[in-house]
Amino acid sequence: MIRDYSDFLPRRASDAGTHADLSPLQALGWQPFFAQQISIEELSATPPVRVVEVHRNGLHALGDGIDTTLPPRADLTVGDWLMLDSSRPRSSRVLERTSLIKRRAPGTDRQEQLIAANIDTAFIVTSCNQDFKVARLERYAALALEARMTPVIVVTKTDLVTNPQSYIDAARAVSDMIDVVALDARGDAPRTELTRWCKPGKTVAFLGSSGVGKSTLANALLESQSIATQTIREDDAKGRHTTTRRELHAMPNGCLILDTPGMRELQLTDAAEGINDLFSDVQRLAARCRFKDCQHETEPGCAVLKAIDEGALDAGRLGRWRKLMAEDAFNSASLAERRSRDKAFGKMVRGIKKLKDVRR
Template sequence: MVRDYSRFFPPADTGAPAREPDALQRLGWQAFFIRQAGHLDLAATPPLRVSEVQRSGLTALGADGEITLPPMPGVTVGDWLLHDRARPARSVLLDRRSLFRRRAAGTGREEQLIAANVDTLFIVSSCNNDFNPARLERYLALAHEAGVEAAILLTKADASEDPGGYADRAKAVARQVPVLTLNALEPGAAARLQGWCGTGQTVAFVGSSGVGKSTLVNALMGAGAAQTGAIREDDSRGRHTTTARQLHLMPGGGLLLDTPGMRELQLTDAAEGIAGVFADIEALARQCRFRDCGHDSEPGCAVRAAVDRGALEPGRIARWRKLLAEDRFNSAALHERRARDKAFGKMVRNATGNKAKRRDG
């Protein structure tokens, strides 16, 4: 589907000076990317930002509007490219300011890129049975690892008898992270998010299906921006209504990345992100008598002492251990796959070289 973004860019026939820099700034073009472009002729290799990735190709936005490109490996939504007009498949992928990634869903050992160059991650949950501290911690670790600011949005506040209680539970696992309770259907919901949605700022939404992400997209973009689905009362879950990650220009000046519900978020190479989410436990662990303390029954364990005096919830320790174990397993599996692929590539190159030598000899 081709979207009409013409209202965001200056008319081509006004005779006014070129305004490409303004249009690119609206897309998030900034000094970090300008430095990479160096002294290149941007008229010949114009910057484009990827707004959608499909198997058949890419959709990207630039100063002149929307363009379709052939598939490019290793490219994800939010990436910046320097577009090679003559050979689009050879367009240059610029370094990223931030990158969300995970182990691909299922039993495979592939890494999946989620989104690039995001400024703020809105973690959406709801004030009902969908609320899950462990899931919040996973998303927060994802944000910490990417170096992206996070904010937690608790929807369905109007349908809850105790929205403040849900907010307190979120704050307990998300220290120094903003937590907002809201009703996405109220006119003021979008206004409460505007501080993160300034010109050129990119925000992304993650969370389970049916918690109100698409409704918030509508609030920021205007009605009809994303198809919404109703939550079923029996299990508080909704149908999966968003099927592809897409980057949208918001009328207020920012950019919005809507993502499908991630049913199987698994962390990979996210040790620093986990440490950031569980900074309180990490600080206690450094005070233990033994460096290799398992935080079970060892003498001088500062972590167990905090649990015993009621300063630390046992469940939080269990979730910390679970994420660390998952990250170690996934990271080892991914590194094994990379090493195997590297060895296979070397074998192919050697075989090709030997064949050429025999032919020439």
């Protein structure tokens, strides 16, 4: 029988004021959502642990009085909660996630790559230089919305330009549902501007290209220099890969921070809902088109094209929506086809084994 064990925890993480108020599991991000998935029998036999660090040769996991290394698994990523089976670690059950960041892995085989799980807030970091690209911000924002996280755009290095407002305005145009914070990552600004998302027991992640200041922001919140940083290349404002692995770090107040390596390529897959949420303005206009299957190209009575002609919608935004939808459809279809082939292959193998058993 599944029961809610959240009552067994001292306090809800959202109500706790300091790190000292958290239980050992709450300090790792444990929430009632996870407690509701387990039974008392499972809790006593297989205690919960969270993956806090991913290495090529294993997974570092922590729990209440537990510090262990697990064998690598393709279905696990940093931030995951699982019920630890000490005798058979590979059989440990993964708990349902509150959120999951994934992308189409680089390469031609169109595999999925899991980036992080159970993140509450995604700080999408960009900077006031050549790195700033609206299309990239939209891509990360769609990823965050699809993953059911709260996206926040953080514009850094405002001290390096004479007019940071143009960057801020462009970031705000991404979506009226997303908060935009502009700051200098050095000093006290990160702690004062980002505090409302960094609550005890919560988990936040910094996403973005290399060199935009993700690690500097993380260090400011951690009040340490535990994460290495590097300056960008002056000729093209490109960052150098400093963070090489995905790892959770604990803030003094009990919030957990994930500093991720910069991703040169972020291909969306299974993200149609996130894209539609991000481009809700386009969706609202499309609902007013004369034809339900309107492609917004040359059709009469197209509300989207009319909005572009009247200056109410930017043509570039429509083009970026089309690109993301086409990319997601292609990658998602490819993954669905691969899953179908895997299912058919498994069925064939089971049939062969069954035939061999009959012959014996």
